[in-house]
Amino acid sequence: MIKKAYVVGTADTKAAELSYVHDLIEAAGTPTVLVNVGTKGGEDVADVSAATVAACHPEGPATVFVNDRGRAVVEMSKALEAYVLGQEDLGGIIGLGGSGGSGIIAPAMQALPIGLPKVLVSTLASGDVSAYVGASDVNMFHPVTDVSGINRVSRKLLANAAHALNGMMTHAIPESADDRPALVLSMFGVTTPAVQAITDELSSAFDCLVFHATGSGGRSMEQLIDQGEIAGALDITTTEICDLIVGGFLSAGEERLDAVARTGIPYVGSCGALDMANFWSPESVPAEFKGRTFYHHNAQVTLMRSTAEECAQIGRWIGEKLNACKGPVRFLLPLRGVSALDIEGGAFHDPEANAALFQALRDTVKITTDRQLVELDMHINDPAFAAAAISSFKEIYTEKDS
CATH class of the missing domain: 3.40.50.12020 (Uncharacterised protein family UPF0261, NN domain)
Structure with a gap:
């Protein structure tokens, strides 16, 4: 035609x-x-x-x-x-x-x-x-x-x-002999070591498409999933959901994770950067958040630590979305920290808030053979976490998924 x-x-x-x-x-x-x-x-x-x-x-x-x-x-x-x-x-x-x-x-x-x-x-x-x-x-x-x-x-x-x-x-797009199945991954600066380690390991067998979790990144990732071109997801950085719940500026909207549920693609997710909501300059932060814990990422971006109450809301929201997924799901809980700032001595280290997040997920997710939480006694940027994420993906991925 x-x-x-x-x-x-x-x-x-x-x-x-x-x-x-x-x-x-x-x-x-x-x-x-x-x-x-x-x-x-x-x-x-x-x-x-x-x-x-x-x-x-x-x-x-x-x-x-x-x-x-x-x-x-x-x-x-x-x-x-x-x-x-x-x-x-x-x-x-x-x-x-x-x-x-x-x-x-x-x-x-x-x-x-x-x-x-x-x-x-x-x-x-x-x-x-x-x-x-x-x-x-x-x-x-x-x-x-x-x-x-x-x-x-x-x-x-x-x-x-x-x-x-x-x-x-x-003008024709250059032909490519690359027949590797495509994976989508979500990344933020504070989860870069984890995602880069995963892509380094998987890129020989998969075409790894990394999306910056800035709202538009999550929406674009899910649009591609809906187009039927994606064989699986390693959604390590779900931080856009924190912005949705807390009121930050980088939400991907209420539809986040819906494409995963609709298509049933193999899904490995985690809690990457759920410790932070994003605003622009300090002046952009709504007055209602006065007195909260902030980290000035740069002159244009201000990060705010999520509280235990907010983390519990986030955990319940994610849990309900995972329950709607038709395909195999592994959601990883890095018990020693969810971002580069959430580490002992770090600006966002808050074990109580993390405990609320993890418990809400445990209480909400309906565990089945296909849908599981994987608790890991490690930090999200530890090399062992990347290895565990890869292992979880290989467990649920089969060639027919591509």
Whole structure:
């Protein structure tokens, strides 16, 4: 099947810009489809009408065409997501928008597989783009001027974006003979020795994909698991769950561990960096945490020690998630410390808090042949811990899992 570039935007307000990008990509030799997601016209330039997109909404087009701009944007976004997921010839996608257009287009891009070319030209691209990129690989271009007409600036920058998408679609990714099954691993600076030791040992047999546990890292890891490309997980650093429970800035959301449960992949997890919630500079820490134990990681990052009560909540939350897992699970409890800071004499050494975490896991996890807690009288960064994690993974992994 010939793959096509899909050019998406609100043609009622951005017909000239969409047509310009469409024509550049076509002139480069890539078949192109212009998709309108506006609600007030512009159909004369579109290959796919707004009505066609709206018809893909799970609740029907009437849900999209409402007399409320904010609601229309939200509902058109849902319709677009359903539409693009149904296009078998979609080989790449480029969207143009301001705040409304970006809000419509970005969720649809995030729903597409990682690796499929995605370019979003957005007036919001010079700020916090986390809501638009999400856990995916959306490439955002800042248009400098508003997306409002073809002028001496937009002519260059829209062309750059168009040619970028065309280049991604037409230049083949180098072939690789690597047929190793893929593993995902989660890491933080304070668990690096453990994860590096694991990858050093397993990399000859597995393609080890390491994710930085910063919220987006956990979400990206689980998106890949959902895509069916992952043979197993060594989720050593579950710190994003601490941020979720405590209120830190690096949460991966309530959905953390759901992809593991859905897919049933072999899963080895642990308590890496559950001793800390993450904030930015000291000024960013909410006033409610005044008087807590902090560690200034650098000028931009402030870490806060989780309490015994919070650790108990974290343990119960993880335990319930593990109980929902269909596949084999081994969750490791490093009884002598869960991070480089949680060690005797360290800034976050708190045996009482750790004991609350471990006991909550013991009380919550329903032990079966496939689902087990593994208690280890060692620190998470001890070489013996890495060896135990590898042993646990080999115990539950079989060739059929890949």
